[in-house]
Amino acid sequence: MKFWIDRRSLSVLAFSACMGFALPSFGSPSSAQEGEKKEEEKKKEEKKDEWFAVLNGDVYTGTGAVLRGATVLSKNGVIESIGHDVEVPTEAKTLDAAGLRVYPGLVAINSAGLFGNTGGDFADSVDPYNQRMTLALASGITTAGQSNVALKLKRREIKGVVLRERYLATLSFTNSNPQGKREMNERFERAARYLREYREWEEKKRDNKDLKEPAASGVDSTVRSILEGRVLARFNASNREDLLEIARLAQRFGFRPVIDGCIEGWTVADELGRAGAYAVITPRDRRDKEEQLVRDGGSSIENAAILHRSGVQVCVIPSTTGVDLGGIAGRDILHLPIEAGFAVRGGLTDQAALESITIVPARLLGVSHRVGSLEKGKDCDLIVLDGDVMHYQSLVQYTVVEGKLVYDKSQELFYAHIRPRPSTQLAPEERKDKGEAEEPKEGAEAKPEEAPKEGDETKPDDPPKDPPKDG
Amino acid sequence: MTILTTLLALAPVLTGPVDPSGGLVAIKVGRAETVSHGPIDHAVILVDNGKIVEIGADLPVARGIPVIERPEWVVMPGLVSCYTRLGVESRAGQEFNPEASPTPEIDPRHPDYKEALEAGVTTLGLYPPGTGVPGHAAALRPKGKAIGDMVVDEDAYLKVYFRANSASKKLVRDAWTKVDEYDDKVKKAKEKWEKDNKSKGSDKKEEEKKEGEAKAEEKKDDKKTFVPPEADPKVKPFVQVRDGELGMLVSITQAADWAHWLDAIGERKFDYALRVVMTREIDIYEVTEEIGKRGVRLVMEPQITLVPGTMRQRNLAMEFATAGAKIAFKPRNDTIQDHVAWRRHVGEIVGAGLARDAALRGLTLEPAAVLGLDKQLGSLEKGKTANLLFLSGDPLEPTTNVEAVMLDGEFVFGEVKE
Numbered sequence: 041m042k043f044w045i046d047r048r049s050l051s052v053l054a055f056s057a058c059m060g061f062a063l064p065s066f067g068s069p070s071s072a073q074e075g076e077k078k079e080e081e082k083k084k085e086e087k088k089d090e091w092f093a094v095l096n097g098d099v100y101t102g103t104g105a106v107l108r109g110a111t112v113l114s115k116n117g118v119i120e121s122i123g124h125d126v127e128v129p130t131e132a133k134t135l136d137a138a139g140l141r142v143y144p145g146l147v148a149i150n151s152a153g154l155f156g157n158t159g160g161d162f163a164d165s166v167d168p169y170n171q172r173m174t175l176a177l178a179s180g181i182t183t184a185g186q187s188n189v190a191l192k193l194k195r196r197e198i199k200g201v202v203l204r205e206r207y208l209a210t211l212s213f214t215n216s217n218p219q220g221k222r223e224m225n226e227r228f229e230r231a232a233r234y235l236r237e238y239r240e241w242e243e244k245k246r247d248n249k250d251l252k253e254p255a256a257s258g259v260d261s262t263v264r265s266i267l268e269g270r271v272l273a274r275f276n277a278s279n280r281e282d283l284l285e286i287a288r289l290a291q292r293f294g295f296r297p298v299i300d301g302c303i304e305g306w307t308v309a310d311e312l313g314r315a316g317a318y319a320v321i322t323p324r325d326r327r328d329k330e331e332q333l334v335r336d337g338g339s340s341i342e343n344a345a346i347l348h349r350s351g352v353q354v355c356v357i358p359s360t361t362g363v364d365l366g367g368i369a370g371r372d373i374l375h376l377p378i379e380a381g382f383a384v385r386g387g388l389t390d391q392a393a394l395e396s397i398t399i400v401p402a403r404l405l406g407v408s409h410r411v412g413s414l415e416k417g418k419d420c421d422l423i424v425l426d427g428d429v430m431h432y433q434s435l436v437q438y439t440v441v442e443g444k445l446v447y448d449k450s451q452e453l454f455y456a457h458i459r460p461r462p463s464t465q466l467a468p469e470e471r472k473d474k475g476e477a478e479e480p481k482e483g484a485e486a487k488p489e490e491a492p493k494e495g496d497e498t499k500p501d502d503p504p505k506d507p508p509k510d511g
Numbered sequence: 512m513t514i515l516t517t518l519l520a521l522a523p524v525l526t527g528p529v530d531p532s533g534g535l536v537a538i539k540v541g542r543a544e545t546v547s548h549g550p551i552d553h554a555v556i557l558v559d560n561g562k563i564v565e566i567g568a569d570l571p572v573a574r575g576i577p578v579i580e581r582p583e584w585v586v587m588p589g590l591v592s593c594y595t596r597l598g599v600e601s602r603a604g605q606e607f608n609p610e611a612s613p614t615p616e617i618d619p620r621h622p623d624y625k626e627a628l629e630a631g632v633t634t635l636g637l638y639p640p641g642t643g644v645p646g647h648a649a650a651l652r653p654k655g656k657a658i659g660d661m662v663v664d665e666d667a668y669l670k671v672y673f674r675a676n677s678a679s680k681k682l683v684r685d686a687w688t689k690v691d692e693y694d695d696k697v698k699k700a701k702e703k704w705e706k707d708n709k710s711k712g713s714d715k716k717e718e719e720k721k722e723g724e725a726k727a728e729e730k731k732d733d734k735k736t737f738v739p740p741e742a743d744p745k746v747k748p749f750v751q752v753r754d755g756e757l758g759m760l761v762s763i764t765q766a767a768d769w770a771h772w773l774d775a776i777g778e779r780k781f782d783y784a785l786r787v788v789m790t791r792e793i794d795i796y797e798v799t800e801e802i803g804k805r806g807v808r809l810v811m812e813p814q815i816t817l818v819p820g821t822m823r824q825r826n827l828a829m830e831f832a833t834a835g836a837k838i839a840f841k842p843r844n845d846t847i848q849d850h851v852a853w854r855r856h857v858g859e860i861v862g863a864g865l866a867r868d869a870a871l872r873g874l875t876l877e878p879a880a881v882l883g884l885d886k887q888l889g890s891l892e893k894g895k896t897a898n899l900l901f902l903s904g905d906p907l908e909p910t911t912n913v914e915a916v917m918l919d920g921e922f923v924f925g926e927v928k929e
Contacts (some may be wrong), residue, residue, distance in 0.1 A: 159676060167765065168770065454820070
């Protein structure tokens, strides 16, 4: 068994090559029984392993380099390798992304309605066929938070949708409610004291076993788990004064706050940065400065850029988290990358802007070990676009979730007709006009559509090619 | 030849004018849509004692048997509306009531039953109202002075109302867990019983000589005499479904319901039909292949639906039939008007591409199968109940009228003279 696994990890090619042979021919070491076992193992793996490869794309890994013309190989939904010299098993389903860009699937920290009319019991009520999920996949979103649950947009599948629950704890801490603020302060003090006492007790316990455990009564369990680092504290704040208070609270008790809104964050960016804050912002949010105040205030398009420069991790979310198809460059969840584009307009770097819609929200949802960037060992959730992800003219051509093609623009009723993809991967200027005489299609085999056809599972099943079906 | 002899043999028994209230009668029509064996031109149907005795093309009829000759008529099996609340109120019911039956609600004098019969609907499947597992459906004939006269089968199928949510899934999972618990109980009871029995046997010392044979016999005896403990009335219907004694009809409204239904039942294997509510923008076409692959029987309205968010039409009945599912139609609504227009509505679906024979099956044999009555009803075959619908032309043409209706060998509508 070991031999088998070692062999395969050494070279994927070797794996695919030996598929056809009986295992003992490779010099199985001992008894026939063992050989049988291996045979069974092999059969199991043959059945189980699902390979998927995205070839020749410009791979924007999100947290690392940009690899031009590289391959992303997925095994059973997890990224096996990324690079230029990846050996792709012959049985792998492939997707040719030559001339296209490959990004990690986008992560929306908040969303509404993408999983159907659910009542919070997502695992038992997700609607993986609902249209809003398709629309979200078409805009590049592969993971989204809803009701404080991190969910994967697994189209046509109901298994494994819930990634993580309740990673964010929303707290209220604002100057407009002084009493609530004072109480919150006390809760933090009590929890901190308790944790300190508990730690002391743990140390002293070694010498004196009869020592009593400190009483946990009266300690706020939410605050306690925040201080223990098990959940993140989320505040809704946009005023400069509130932001400063939150930064102080966070620094005093040593936790990293997540700040929703954060419109005036740019005026206190240094303090927020020192507190290790995360900011969930909407770059197009507008607020007037309070004229009677001398200090800086109001919204700024540079907010994201300034916060980022000060060390705040910026997460971007549009102002409406549902699907709402009003207007061009709208403000709903489908325009997540465009919203990040507005942060770029305010001076945020491209890299930070990409992070603001991928790895940073993944961290805030507590799922950055699985999604948010293209790395070996993470889920193979990626999107293939015909341009920069944040450019308003770019279109998502393919969306892959856990190594399965779940969205192919050319097959979608609502999208296929919009700027149809050229039938070959030639750049637009190299294509021939319709009027010109047609040559025998040499490039037909290289069609990007060809590859995914091998897998009927991954194929959307209402191809617009077949109009009589739809009447 | 055998037919001829049967007819001759029967001949002396009954002679004289047509007796419209049952009795032996031969009916000659232009065409018979048998549903199960395709159409028969110049068909002769011999009916006796409420059953179809013989059917065939140009059968010779012995002298003395009353003959109704209507070469311009087309005959087909009486329509079966297997999922309806015709004649009873719609109301919400209990969450989990698998033993309940809707029969006490029936008012035999309700005018809808008469009208339905006159429209050719000879069997009704009355389902219990409500969500969850609201109870049993009952199969009725829409004629009778008392409820007892109407009921054909009190346990037609178990209705399950399933939606993609944790409450529905829990209901289904719990029901099956209880079946498992019951099975354990039976197993234990049986083991105990066997033990008792064996000890008795050894006392008598009778089986000592031929141990092997004796044991085998003993086991056989066990099976004969062992009476399993009675299941709880809430569990029993599910046990019956598992054992194939009772059908199950699962109501769903969208593709996601189907996915969650599969998840809820897990690896269990039992027969069920699906009631798919044809809402205007239903997305069930997403799982057509999956459902078709399993050969599931679907109860659906003859309705053209739209692709969500568009005006693109889909003929889901056709898509499902092509994919391998069996289609049982139900009238679009539980109103009498929709029962009357039912044939025409199915005709529209045929016009939009559904195969004709699938449509005729969908009106008769398939809904009969949903009720578990496909052995008795739903097609023109020897030995089946003589529920006949006589039409002025093709059953699916909108201009075709009902000429006569026969229920259990008795003309209940239409002017019939020899």
